[in-house]
Amino acid sequence: xxxxxxxxxxxxxxxxxxxxxxxxxxxxxxxxxxxxxxxxxxxxxxxxxxxxxxxxxxxxxxxxxxxxxxxxxxxxxxxxxxxxxxxxxxxxxxxxxxxxxxxxxxxxxxxxxxxxxxxxxxxxxxxxxxxxxxxxxxxxxxxxxxxxxxxxxxxxxxxxxxxxxxxxxxxxxxxxxxxxxxxxxxxxxxxxxxxxxxxxxxxxxxxxxxxxxxxxxxxxxxxxxxxxxxxxxxxxxxxxxxxxxxxxxxxxxxxxxxxxxxxxxxxxxxxxxxxxxxxxxxxxxxxxxxxxxxxxxxxxxxxxxxxxxxxxxxxxxxxxxxxxxxxxxxxxxxxxxxxxxxxxxxxxxxxxxxxxxxxxxxxxxxxxxxxxxxxxxxxxxxxxxxxxxxxxxxxxxxxxxxxxxxxxxxxxxxxxxxxxxxxxxxxxxxxxxxxxxxxxxxxxxxxxxxxxxxxxxxxxxxx
Amino acid sequence: xxxxxxxxxxxxxxxxxxxxxxxxxxxxxxxxxxxxxxxxxxxxxxxxxxxxxxxxxxxxxxxxxxxxxxxxxxxxxxxxxxxxxxxxxxxxxxxxxxxxxxxxxxxxxxxxxxxxxxxxxxxxxxxxxxxxxxxxxxxxxxxxxxxxxxxxxxxxxxxxxxxxxxxxxxxxxxxxxxxxxxxxxxxxxxxxxxxxxxxxxxxxxxxxxxxxxxxxxxxxxxxxxxxxxxxxxxxxxxxxxxxxxxxxxxxxxxxxxxxxxxxxxxxxxxxxxxxxxxxxxxxxxxxxxxxxxxxxxxxxxxxxxxxxxxxxxxxxxxxxxxxxxxxxxxxxxxxxxxxxxxxxxxxxxxxxxxxxxxxxxxxxxxxxxxxxxxxxxxxxxxxxxxxxxxxxxxxxxxxxxxxxxxxx
Ligand SMILES: Cc1cc2nc3c(=O)[nH]c(=O)nc-3n(C[C@H](O)[C@H](O)[C@H](O)COP(=O)(O)OP(=O)(O)OC[C@H]3O[C@@H](n4cnc5c(N)ncnc54)[C@H](O)[C@@H]3O)c2cc1C
Numbered sequence: 041x042x043x044x045x046x047x048x049x050x051x052x053x054x055x056x057x058x059x060x061x062x063x064x065x066x067x068x069x070x071x072x073x074x075x076x077x078x079x080x081x082x083x084x085x086x087x088x089x090x091x092x093x094x095x096x097x098x099x100x101x102x103x104x105x106x107x108x109x110x111x112x113x114x115x116x117x118x119x120x121x122x123x124x125x126x127x128x129x130x131x132x133x134x135x136x137x138x139x140x141x142x143x144x145x146x147x148x149x150x151x152x153x154x155x156x157x158x159x160x161x162x163x164x165x166x167x168x169x170x171x172x173x174x175x176x177x178x179x180x181x182x183x184x185x186x187x188x189x190x191x192x193x194x195x196x197x198x199x200x201x202x203x204x205x206x207x208x209x210x211x212x213x214x215x216x217x218x219x220x221x222x223x224x225x226x227x228x229x230x231x232x233x234x235x236x237x238x239x240x241x242x243x244x245x246x247x248x249x250x251x252x253x254x255x256x257x258x259x260x261x262x263x264x265x266x267x268x269x270x271x272x273x274x275x276x277x278x279x280x281x282x283x284x285x286x287x288x289x290x291x292x293x294x295x296x297x298x299x300x301x302x303x304x305x306x307x308x309x310x311x312x313x314x315x316x317x318x319x320x321x322x323x324x325x326x327x328x329x330x331x332x333x334x335x336x337x338x339x340x341x342x343x344x345x346x347x348x349x350x351x352x353x354x355x356x357x358x359x360x361x362x363x364x365x366x367x368x369x370x371x372x373x374x375x376x377x378x379x380x381x382x383x384x385x386x387x388x389x390x391x392x393x394x395x396x397x398x399x400x401x402x403x404x405x406x407x408x409x410x411x412x413x414x415x416x417x418x419x420x421x422x423x424x425x426x427x428x429x430x431x432x433x434x435x436x437x438x439x440x441x442x443x444x445x446x447x448x449x450x451x452x453x454x455x456x457x458x459x460x461x462x463x464x465x466x467x468x469x470x471x472x473x474x475x476x477x478x479x480x481x482x483x484x485x486x487x488x489x490x491x492x493x494x495x496x497x498x499x500x501x502x503x
Numbered sequence: 504x505x506x507x508x509x510x511x512x513x514x515x516x517x518x519x520x521x522x523x524x525x526x527x528x529x530x531x532x533x534x535x536x537x538x539x540x541x542x543x544x545x546x547x548x549x550x551x552x553x554x555x556x557x558x559x560x561x562x563x564x565x566x567x568x569x570x571x572x573x574x575x576x577x578x579x580x581x582x583x584x585x586x587x588x589x590x591x592x593x594x595x596x597x598x599x600x601x602x603x604x605x606x607x608x609x610x611x612x613x614x615x616x617x618x619x620x621x622x623x624x625x626x627x628x629x630x631x632x633x634x635x636x637x638x639x640x641x642x643x644x645x646x647x648x649x650x651x652x653x654x655x656x657x658x659x660x661x662x663x664x665x666x667x668x669x670x671x672x673x674x675x676x677x678x679x680x681x682x683x684x685x686x687x688x689x690x691x692x693x694x695x696x697x698x699x700x701x702x703x704x705x706x707x708x709x710x711x712x713x714x715x716x717x718x719x720x721x722x723x724x725x726x727x728x729x730x731x732x733x734x735x736x737x738x739x740x741x742x743x744x745x746x747x748x749x750x751x752x753x754x755x756x757x758x759x760x761x762x763x764x765x766x767x768x769x770x771x772x773x774x775x776x777x778x779x780x781x782x783x784x785x786x787x788x789x790x791x792x793x794x795x796x797x798x799x800x801x802x803x804x805x806x807x808x809x810x811x812x813x814x815x816x817x818x819x820x821x822x823x824x825x826x827x828x829x830x831x832x833x834x835x836x837x838x839x840x841x842x843x844x845x846x847x848x849x850x851x852x853x854x855x856x857x858x859x860x861x862x863x864x865x866x867x868x869x870x871x872x873x874x875x876x877x878x879x880x881x882x883x884x885x886x887x888x889x890x891x892x893x894x895x896x897x898x899x900x901x902x903x904x905x906x907x908x909x910x911x
Contacts, residue, residue, distance in 0.1 A: 408557055409592065417557075436855050439555040455804035457557035459591035
């Protein structure tokens with residue numbers, strides 16, 4: 041019976057993907073590669089073919105890549121119906137229908153939700169509407185910000201020093217544009233990497249001429265008589281004149297369209313099981329609705345079954361592939377999504393990469409290199425085991441630390457390594473801010489119950 | 504007669520032409536330790552892991568301390584170790600300075616810009632076969648081509664080749680585990696290295712006065728964020744680049760042509776589609792890697808691998824060529840198949856010491872093989888297997904006699 045259904049589904053079923061970006065495209069390709077021959081529909085609210093976002097805050101701002109030229113390469117012909125430029129507005133789980141803003145409805149046998157996140161806007165709407173106040177999430181955002189930077193602003197003001205904000209500040213400095221960065225926490229990147237690494241990032245910014253203001257919040261944006269932004273007011277009562285303000289306060293999950301659908305979707309994303317199957321609001325797993333990418337929140341065995349939301353490019357790809365695979369195969373052939381979290385960024389000429397879940401770490405130890413040289417590997421420990429690692433310009437060692445995380449290797453790290461300096465032998469507090477404070481930047485959100493101190497053996501899948 | 508140990512059989516010249524059955528045998532004991540020999544690692548995943556393991560050192564002094572020969576700290580050689588025999592942070596610093604005159608981000612197009620020039624050299628060499636109906640590919644093509652290229656890139660006069668070859672040969676022989684056991688050959692190698700360094704010093708001094716557009720000038724005049732190399736560092740770096748820049752590519756091209764002649768259907772496809780050379784070269788790097796073994800590693804802490812504890816201070820041999828045919832990693836690994844879905848390999852190593860010259864080696868081999876395929880009419884092997892070079896580490900034919908009907 042079930043087998044018959046699966047054969048039928050693969051042959052002539054209808055699969056709908058909402059969210060036509062990285063996760064959506066990779067899922068579509070995987071479906072075809074694994075033999076799905078039925079009808080495939082991709083629904084996206086942006087008018088563009090899927091494009092890549094990481095370059096938007098890097099090479100695009102420097103004019104080294106056009107914002108219109110970051111399309112994702114198609115790895116194979118997916119023969120899909122594209123419904124671009126039209127948002128999905130609702131979901132009827134019982135009738136298996138997606139409602140579209142143009143009034144259309146699309147029927148599915150299997151649904152994949154990959155609607156990602158959007159930039160958190162400046163909360164005061166009238167101020168957010170001032171000319172020169174921008175966010176950076178989409179291709180249009182990038183084109184707009186690039187034009188503004190190219191026009192040679194007197195000063196750019198970045199609100200929020202997460203990865204995106206810091207990358208934007210870096211681009212400004214590279215173009216010789218004066219830039220001020222305001223951060224509520226004590227240093228850039230603290231939400232993602234903690235205070236110790238944050239301090240290194242802070243030095244990096246100030247060395248490159250960023251006017252970095254920490255422990256402050258922006259209280260208001262001031263416009264001129266024709267509605268252009270002209271100054272930023274801070275909680276320490278200072279005022280900074282700027283003609284471009286980039287709001288970089290992290291993201292919000294695109295789940296509103298699912299309100300009332302009965303799916304377990306909300307501001308923290310859409311909860312799903314390790315096989316990418318969405319939960320309904322009662323916590324019961326659905327069988328025909330799958331989730332992948334930034335919008336998903338799924339439990340991970342390596343990290344105490346925490347429900348992780350990973351705003352990571354690599355996660356979107358891996359989760360999409362797993363979801364697509366599971367959508368069209370029988371129960372016993374399903375795979376769990378147990379991807380090792382990994383994130384990269386580049387700013388001020390430094391390549392930053394992390395593996396594992398740094399914000400779970402309570403301690404940090406520099407195991408190789410030296411923060412003073414901006415070239416090092418730091419390892420995060422959580423209750424006596426290695427839980428994450430970060431590298432500044434030292435990417436090639438991270439594979440090793442990823443394996444240590446998989447093995448639940450003990451922390452602190454006792455063994456000697458090449459490039460271990462005498463000053464770096466001691467673990468210190470990793471110094472993450474109080475988790476109830478808002479943090480931002482494409483990183484990890486920890487949410488959900490964490491059974492403390494799991495001793496587990498992890499066997500990663502090898503392809 | 505007792506069977507010689509697996510390890511001895513691999514270094515034994517008698518098995519040079521086809522070591523792959525031995526490698527297969529080796530993989531049955533993925534962490535092999537015989538008597539006082541090194542720990543020999545032969546599975547793909549283990550090698551890959553150890554190449555990224557910060558408890559594994561490449562530092563010449565650590566390696567020497569672990570070895571049984573009274574080798575050769577830096578003092579004994581006169582030239583300091585090149586970055587291939589150093590750990591970070593020194594390794595990183597020297598490699599970065601060297602790279603700033605070779606590749607991205609500072610010279611992103613240096614290699615690609617040589618494409619036309621490489622094509623001309625290849626054409627010249629093939630035209631030089633003239634009316635011959637048989638050539639030794641090694642002497643007439645696979646050796647002179649990369650030598651000419653590395654000479655131009657570094658700025659070493661091509662006509663000095665007979666001089667430096669006299670020093671390069673003993674240095675390369677010193678890398679061979681068979682001859683290496685003799686302290687005598689070790690001393691010869693170190694002496695040759697010093698001589699080669701002295702020779703290059705003449706050029707380096709001259710470039711310091713009058714820089715040109717070549718790597719020797721860049722190395723001696725580098726003033727980046729990492730500072731400058733000392734003169735001795737410039738010398739050991741250029742010795743390394745000069746040797747690594749051609750000794751391995753010779754084998755890549757020769758092994759490549761040998762493999763193609765053994766797979767005429769692939770050769771025929773390449774003749775019509777030079778673009779296929781990209782995949783062919785990648786698959787070659789897996790199937791017949793020019794560097795078969797990485798013997799210069801020591802562990803500086805106890806390492807547990809597959810239930811075996813490799814004690815701190817042990818020597819480790821990473822059998823790249825065995826890992827490249829590991830069925831745990833590759834489907835049908837003994838098959839030469841440029842159409843493989845994910846051609847990956849350990850041919851250039853991995854981790855911080857992954858081959859510095861890889862982009863150049865790739866381009867050289869792609870151009871060489873596609874041009875040979877295009878121009879040789881009906882090429883065929885005169886003897887199979889061909890005679891091999893002594894070396895087990897840098898493995899490749901010493902001669903490759905090819906007969907053909909003419910040039911296109
Ligand atoms: C500027 C920037 C830089 C980044 N840099 C890095 C980096 O260096 N490294 C890294 O690992 N990650 C980085 N990321 C994160 C990475 O881009 C994301 O993790 C990845 O794009 C997630 O893919 P996704 O498909 O899940 O979501 P998205 O790419 O956000 O795609 C979701 C799509 O769904 C659409 N959508 C939303 N709601 C609806 C609806 N109701 N109906 C139809 N369509 C809808 C959205 O408009 C969007 O097109 C960066 C992100 C940004 C914005």
